[in-house]
Amino acid sequence: MMRTGQPTVTLEDQRIPVRAKLAATWTSFMFLYAYVDILNFFTPGVVEDILDGKVFEFDLSQTFSTTALTLMAIPIFMVVLSMTLPARANRITNLIVASLYVPVTAFNVVGASWLYFYGLGIVLELILLALIVRYAWTWPRTAPSATMATSSDRESVRAQRQA
Numbered sequence: 601m602m603r604t605g606q607p608t609v610t611l612e613d614q615r616i617p618v619r620a621k622l623a624a625t626w627t628s629f630m631f632l633y634a635y636v637d638i639l640n641f642f643t644p645g646v647v648e649d650i651l652d653g654k655v656f657e658f659d660l661s662q663t664f665s666t667t668a669l670t671l672m673a674i675p676i677f678m679v680v681l682s683m684t685l686p687a688r689a690n691r692i693t694n695l696i697v698a699s700l701y702v703p704v705t706a707f708n709v710v711g712a713s714w715l716y717f718y719g720l721g722i723v724l725e726l727i728l729l730a731l732i733v734r735y736a737w738t739w740p741r742t743a744p745s746a747t748m749a750t751s752s753d754r755e756s757v758r759a760q761r762q763a
Contacts, residue, residue: 622694698732706726
């Protein structure tokens with residue numbers, strides 16, 4: 601059944617601040633990064649290797665666990681930093697950290713036995729890192745405002761208005 605005479609409602613498409621885009625993308629990256637690691641436990645032999653003290657080719661140790669925690673903590677902190685750092689520092693930090701995470705992410709495919717699983721996870725993570733770099737790189741800039749005149753200019757404008 602077709603209705604006629606009713607107005608079409610257009611949804612408002614609000615602009616999303618760059619900070620929110622970055623925080624959301626880091627959050628997505630963090631969840632994907634963690635979820636791929638969690639799902640890896642279901643790969644045959646992984647739990648047995650962990651119980652034997654091995655992860656991939658690495659011995660389970662305090663150094664390994666601290667490194668793994670650090671690699672996970674960085675995206676977690678990037679969520680907060682993306683919302684709180686001043687714009688210039690925010691942009692630079694996001695560009696640097698996301699760029700450094702590209703090789704870290706790509707390294708995760710080395711020695712993977714389930715290439716489709718890891719391949720998909722890594723491709724999705726790299727897409728999110730590319731979005732972070734793009735959002736930070738294209739951070740909107742503002743032109744100097746005409747109202748931001750120097751104090752002597754403001755005084756001359758005030759004098760002209762009063763005259």
